[in-house]
Amino acid sequence: MVIQYTSKVIEHFKNPHNIGKIEDADAYAVEGGPACGDQIAMYLKIDRDTKVITDIKFESFGCAANVATASIVTDMAKGKTIEEAMKTTWKRVAEELGGLPPIKMHCSIMAVDALKNALKNYLNKAKEK
Numbered sequence: 758m759v760i761q762y763t764s765k766v767i768e769h770f771k772n773p774h775n776i777g778k779i780e781d782a783d784a785y786a787v788e789g790g791p792a793c794g795d796q797i798a799m800y801l802k803i804d805r806d807t808k809v810i811t812d813i814k815f816e817s818f819g820c821a822a823n824v825a826t827a828s829i830v831t832d833m834a835k836g837k838t839i840e841e842a843m844k845t846t847w848k849r850v851a852e853e854l855g856g857l858p859p860i861k862m863h864c865s866i867m868a869v870d871a872l873k874n875a876l877k878n879y880l881n882k883a884k885e886k
Contacts, residue, residue, distance in 0.1 A: 760858050760860065760861065761858060762825075762857075762858070763854060763855035763856055763857075765853075765854050765855045766854050766855065766857065767825075769824065769825035769828040769829055770821040770822075770824045770825045770828075773815075773817075773824050773825070773827070773828040774828045774829075774831060775813055775814050775815060775828065775831035775835070776816070776817070776828070777814045777816070778798075778800055778814060778816055779800035779801070779802055779813075779814050782800035782801055783879055784799075784800070784801040784803060784875040784876060784878050784879035785798070785799065785800050785801070785878065786798070786799050786870075786871050786874035786875035786877075787799075787871070788867045788868075788871040788874065789867070794819070795817075795818065795819030795820060795823040795864065795867060796817070796818045797815055797817050797818075797819070797823065797867055798815060798816040798871070799813070799815050799830075799831075799871040799872055799874075799875045800813065800814045800816075800875070801813050801875050801876070803839065803879055807838070808838045808839045808840070809837065809838050810834050810835055810836065810837055810838075810839070810842055811836075812835070813831045813834050813835050814831065815827040815828070815831055815871070819864070820861070822857055822858075822861035822864040822865075823864045823867070823868075825864075826850055826854065826864045826865045826867070827868045827871070829850055829853050829868075830845065830850055830869060830871075830872050833845055833849075833853065834872055839879070839880070842872060842873075843873060843876055845869055845873070847862070847865040847866040847868075847869045850865040
């Protein structure tokens with residue numbers, strides 16, 4: 758079976774944006790797909806006063822769709838407030854990439870879950886202080 762990707766998916770896979778790790782991240786989460794073995798780690802820096810995501814990076818272990826969805830999610834979230842970023846949907850991620858094959862749609866869900874769980878971890882940590 759040959760999986761057809763859009764040119765935007767291929768571009769984000771070959772040249773991912775915001776790849777890497779933030780050592781002193783304010784927020785962090787890891788999401789994995791047990792069925793396929795893909796994994797995404799998401800790191801965020803958040804301005805404490807404005808609640809704006811000032812930096813965001815990811816590490817990925819997975820297929821082209823996994824890398825591409827994590828890359829586009831970081832682009833979509835950077836510069837947004839926590840509240841705005843929490844409204845990110847997997848459907849919007851897939852649309853931004855020009856679509857994903859149905860068998861790879863779970864990658865957009867995983868990338869959004871990584872973002873939202875990192876934000877939830879940040880909010881929970883802030884409540885504890």
